[in-house]
Amino acid sequence: MKLLKLLDVARQSLLKNKTRSALTMFGIIIGVAAVIVMMAMGTGAQKNIEERISAMGTNLLMIRNGTNQRGGISRGAGSMRSLTMEDADAIRAEADLVEAVSPTVSVSGQVIGAGQNWFTQTIGVHYDYLFNRSWDLFEGNMFSDSELRARSKVAVLGGTVAENLFPDQSPIGLSIRIRNVPFKIIGVLDKKGQSNFGRDQDDVILIPITTAMFRLSGGRKWVNDIYASAISTDTAEAAEEQVTEILRRKHKLVDGQDNDFNIRTQTELTEMFTSTTQALTQLLMWIAFVSLVVGGVGVMNIMLVSVTERTREIGVRVSVGARGSDIMIQFLIEAVALSLSGGMIGVLLSWGVANFMQNSQGMTMIIESWVVAAALGVSVSIGLIFGLFPAYKAAQLDPIDALRHE
Amino acid sequence: MPSVIQTAGLRKTYQLAEPVHALRKVDITIEQGEFVAIMGASGSGKSTLMNIIGCLDRPTEGSYQLDGTEVSGLDRNQRADIRNQKIGFVFQGFNLLARTSALANVELPLVYQRTRRFKNSAKRAAECLERVGLKDRMDHHPSQLSGGQQQRVAIARALVNQPALILADEPTGNLDTKTSLDIMGLFQELNAEGVTILIVTHEPEISHYTKRCIEMRDGLVVADKQIENRRDAREDLANFTSVTSL
Numbered sequence: 001m002k003l004l005k006l007l008d009v010a011r012q013s014l015l016k017n018k019t020r021s022a023l024t025m026f027g028i029i030i031g032v033a034a035v036i037v038m039m040a041m042g043t044g045a046q047k048n049i050e051e052r053i054s055a056m057g058t059n060l061l062m063i064r065n066g067t068n069q070r071g072g073i074s075r076g077a078g079s080m081r082s083l084t085m086e087d088a089d090a091i092r093a094e095a096d097l098v099e100a101v102s103p104t105v106s107v108s109g110q111v112i113g114a115g116q117n118w119f120t121q122t123i124g125v126h127y128d129y130l131f132n133r134s135w136d137l138f139e140g141n142m143f144s145d146s147e148l149r150a151r152s153k154v155a156v157l158g159g160t161v162a163e164n165l166f167p168d169q170s171p172i173g174l175s176i177r178i179r180n181v182p183f184k185i186i187g188v189l190d191k192k193g194q195s196n197f198g199r200d201q202d203d204v205i206l207i208p209i210t211t212a213m214f215r216l217s218g219g220r221k222w223v224n225d226i227y228a229s230a231i232s233t234d235t236a237e238a239a240e241e242q243v244t245e246i247l248r249r250k251h252k253l254v255d256g257q258d259n260d261f262n263i264r265t266q267t268e269l270t271e272m273f274t275s276t277t278q279a280l281t282q283l284l285m286w287i288a289f290v291s292l293v294v295g296g297v298g299v300m301n302i303m304l305v306s307v308t309e310r311t312r313e314i315g316v317r318v319s320v321g322a323r324g325s326d327i328m329i330q331f332l333i334e335a336v337a338l339s340l341s342g343g344m345i346g347v348l349l350s351w352g353v354a355n356f357m358q359n360s361q362g363m364t365m366i367i368e369s370w371v372v373a374a375a376l377g378v379s380v381s382i383g384l385i386f387g388l389f390p391a392y393k394a395a396q397l398d399p400i401d402a403l404r405h406e
Numbered sequence: 407m408p409s410v411i412q413t414a415g416l417r418k419t420y421q422l423a424e425p426v427h428a429l430r431k432v433d434i435t436i437e438q439g440e441f442v443a444i445m446g447a448s449g450s451g452k453s454t455l456m457n458i459i460g461c462l463d464r465p466t467e468g469s470y471q472l473d474g475t476e477v478s479g480l481d482r483n484q485r486a487d488i489r490n491q492k493i494g495f496v497f498q499g500f501n502l503l504a505r506t507s508a509l510a511n512v513e514l515p516l517v518y519q520r521t522r523r524f525k526n527s528a529k530r531a532a533e534c535l536e537r538v539g540l541k542d543r544m545d546h547h548p549s550q551l552s553g554g555q556q557q558r559v560a561i562a563r564a565l566v567n568q569p570a571l572i573l574a575d576e577p578t579g580n581l582d583t584k585t586s587l588d589i590m591g592l593f594q595e596l597n598a599e600g601v602t603i604l605i606v607t608h609e610p611e612i613s614h615y616t617k618r619c620i621e622m623r624d625g626l627v628v629a630d631k632q633i634e635n636r637r638d639a640r641e642d643l644a645n646f647t648s649v650t651s652l
Contacts, residue, residue, distance in 0.1 A: 005517055016505060312501065315501070319462065319501075320495065320515040321489045321490020321518040322486060323482070323483045323486045323487075324486075400457055400462050400463060
């Protein structure tokens, strides 16, 4: 039997019972739309997180102090004070898989400028810090190598600090006092917005690390974090191993001894943040999928009713020479037509819902084409799977009984 | 030329609580161009015989050659193909597909043909509808046609595959006298053109329009005789019409 004929027979029989077909499709429509919307939400959230993390800097390795533990009492992350300037110098000199190494020293305190004052975090950094964090300047310059060596009292302001201290003017060339030490402002950073942790990343002042260590902290030896960038995403893991090896050697750690530092890569951060989202998305996906299966049972139910109603028709077709397989294919095609139409309407619906949520709720919704293809594929499979039993039943009807059926 | 139907020792036994012998031993031969009525009361075995002759069912025992082919041992699919190529069915209740045009109904057997005997099935179906006088009703659905017209569509459907045999099961059972005569007239015309027709009926009047009458009782053939004083359905219809119009 020709495919076109079969499709036409399917179309006619579905149109014959419009209300029934529509109600049957409803289950599939909701199921498909739910699956796609859930996937769009998950993908959108994932993309959001990835964007925020890559905003922290590309291929970033964050080396932090280890956690001190004495007598079973943990003293909190980074409590070990094991990282030093020398460590940073060693990494810069020896690790060929990383570039732009920047140690940091954090000093918080009250900052005064132009008659205003502001409590913020001042970080002593290497000028490579901007490269590590993929940060650009809004105006002015970063401090130079000679200013770094000379422990110059120069500062680069984050956007929030600049706005609060100098609301009406450009602060370049003006001065501020950090812990009562006067600094000259040489630059203002681009705005980065909130971090994944919800902290305002622009509420910061960058100064040369040498200045921070010797002029603000009274000559401390240890540094807070060391930022480094792997030369490529592919080698980030190897770079991590290389840095670990250098630091263990510098810290004279013997085999079996734990690291007194830890390294976080972006991949790890991404994984950390996406795992929760993914778990939630998967849960919702399963619920959506179950509704799709329930829709499939609806298709099976209606197909069984249809087979019973059309017993006579089946008898006529068989009597004029239709084989069991012809009857089976006819009913399978009807079931698939039903579920695929439902699937296509479901795709349109999900598109509408995703747009609505994006526009009104401000959620990032990303519908990937493979998800649409997969949803349609699943619709076809549902039609096939749940149409199989009714179609088989139809094909097995005895023509004599079928012709006599009232 | 082989006989259209040749059965030998045909038996059909249903295994119920106790075995029911629907056919005990039936030997029938029907030649090309015959017009035969199979008569019998209900329970005589005529329906069982018709189902076996129509390849809808298989005999428990015995041989059945249809148009020279032994068909008693064929499986479901082979029987479907035989029905498609060699048999045209006409039923009491017409059995047309509702909401499907007369043309599509007639075309139905050709939709399932595997031999591609008829390349242009729509054209062939149209020819058959024209032959039964429904040239101007091709696009009508069964619900838009009278009982007589519906049975004509069914006859066109039976003719469409140029079958070796037309098998009609109580073809006038749902029709009034006038329309019955009209349909019998059509069968007589088709038979005159060489079509072999087998009618299963319990109405003795119908058998008067055929050429030969086989009578069955209790699963056996009890009488098999040529019809003498065969009636002409067209003449009877003309007389009937003139009588009723008085």
